[in-house]
Amino acid sequence: MRRFLPFALVACVGVGALVSGTLLYRAKMPVVPTLTKEQSILAMNGAESAHIRGERDAAVTVEEFGDFQCPPCADLSDVVNQLVKDYRGRVRIIFREFPLTTHAHAHQAALAAEAAGLQDRFWQMHDLIYREQSTWSHEADVRSFFESFAGTLGLDLERYKKDRDSDQVQARVTDDEKRAVKLGVTNTPTIFVNGIEVPRDSLRPDRLRAYVDQVVKSTPAH
Template identity: 30%
Template sequence: MKNPWVIIGIICVALFGGAIWYSGSSAEQYNEGLIETEHVKGNSEASVVLLEYSDLQCPACAAFQPALSSVLEAYGDNLRFEYRHFPLPIHPHSVEAAVASEAAAQQGKFFEFSDMLFERQQEWAGMAVPQTQFVKYADELGMDVDLFRKQLRAPNLKDKVQAQFNEARELGLTGTPTFFLNGKKMEMESYQDFITQIALAVNPETASSTNDESGVTFGF
């Protein structure tokens, strides 16, 4: 990425005209064996909570991943990170990608799979049927591919993605990525603003007001 300071001002934005899909009649057998999952990194018991609403087909979300990884590496012991889906209608495969990530979560591979989707976004985003590529990724990550294929069709996983989309809409969100730090929507002009706000939340006494004292660097 040539200019890590510009992309912070770019988010994926969409106008909304209703639900992101219409539920049809789906066989309940695809729901069999599903477990409840949540997507948390860092210290699950930490008092500082960073929440992201993201879209797996959003280029800005993919570009933000190095900054997020740097934050988690630096502050993960004192930070709870939560991921939630906000698949924007402008991205034709965003719902399919979100459901695929939920299928991966059923095998304990949510972040491995979602990271791969971000890293290889250009491989699958333009495909007519990206599920074929998703299955290849699942196989590469050592998942049970037959189970993964089955759960790609699970209505409950689609319902979970829809519920998180609805939650984001109720919060008034219109673009991705959107971050909340301890329940407050983050406003920032650069990646360093993002870093500094989190540093101050994690350790107010040692994180100063200057932008370069967090000691965090990016792997761009």
Template identity: 25%
Template sequence: MVAVAAALALGTNAGAQLYSTPAEVTANPLVKGFTVSGLTLSQGQTRVTLDLAGGRLVGLLVQGQGAQEVARGLVLAWGGEEKNVADLARSLGAEEVKAQARTAQGFAEDSEGTVLRLKVTGSGNAERWSAYTSLLIHPDSAFPTTANAEGNSKAPNVLRVFSDFQCPYCKRMWDTAHRTWAAQPNVYRVVHYHFPLEQHENAEPAAIASECAAAQGKFWPYADQLFSRVEDWVPQPNPTAKFVEYARALKLNVGTFQKCLTSAAPRTAVRAQYAAGLKVDVRGTPSVYLNGVQMQDYSDAEEAALIRTVTAASPSAAQVIEARLKALR
């Protein structure tokens, strides 16, 4: 995977670099000697075009004669240094990558919070490369439907959280950031998705229990019980009795709750949400998406502010990026 390998090689968060201002981009040593004209930087036959939303870089198109020129533009977008250009150029110039880039569809990869599209035409002195990298913004349709949502349905920002009740980092988020989000219902709509990790044996049963509580309109208080009493139910070989105890404490219909625990519907819902998480590149928990953008650090107020800026802009980052990708198809 070229984009992933490149991001790792650069040792930086590729997605975050794309939020730069035009002034920050043009001041980068990587484009020393380039001529700047509006949102276009050029040197010889290499042209770099900046796509902005809310005054911030959300996508970068680089066109040139070879992998070296394209690599420079991508390293610029991904926040690397001059020393990274040659390594990335070698990766891009690999025969299997070039072969795919020469097809009608071109080379395409979405990972590490970024989009990469690469096309190569011509040969020899007439060879021409085009590469586009941008923020990866998932549409609402990429996420499954769930009733486990809180906050105003018309709130301007949607936080989609993939979580695991047995995950200590998820509990930390629940006790800190989640409380902040929940206290601002007109700012944030918070949607919960299940992503029980394989190594957490009681995580899926807990998720199923929470779905059974949700069926009686008590998902959020039940989730609070699971997180606050995690040391009680996690060590149990069979935590069902504990789950029933929490249902009783919340005055749920216990008989209905117990029947639900053994039915197919909640397990199906949990596994469907897990599968959807894999498709949007969830690799661990908690994973938080703000307005379709996967956050690198859900507690980073600056990152959240940048995402809100580019997604609320007119045109929005998603619209700017889609227009560019459409032109490249």
């Protein structure tokens, strides 16, 4: 019996390591459904591509114009993500870039997210940038800091750097800014729910939730 003890002990630790690693992996993987670039184009009826989280045929569309360096936007991002989880299939989120010139690093953050998007990691970068807003906001060399985010997300770094400085990524940000101007957006966060702008006093985590709850209840599912 004693002969098998080391084998049993090593096997137990090996299995324990695999199980705990798998459980941790599952617990940390994002569960919010996101659309691929192709699905997003389909969801927007081919008119334009956009970053969409949730089901493409959801009855309620929450369109957010955000600035990654704006603290209220970061505060709202968790609530917005939670909406997609709680109303799976009924609510979809569209994120639009609207980096304000008053925020020194907002434009770079937008470029970083868009460059990550070209490797299908827009939402992971979006969440990371918002979550760590206080960490990078005061960094002197924010470009290299976002590169470390890209590395953390497992992106192809060389491609990321090339994309970040490309006209394609700049055009993505500019397109969103044009749409913002067209809709009369001047500040962030600005959110539209099914095309109607959410009043400013509802743009607080608790109130936004209540506002969307009301819209979902009054909108028949597709």
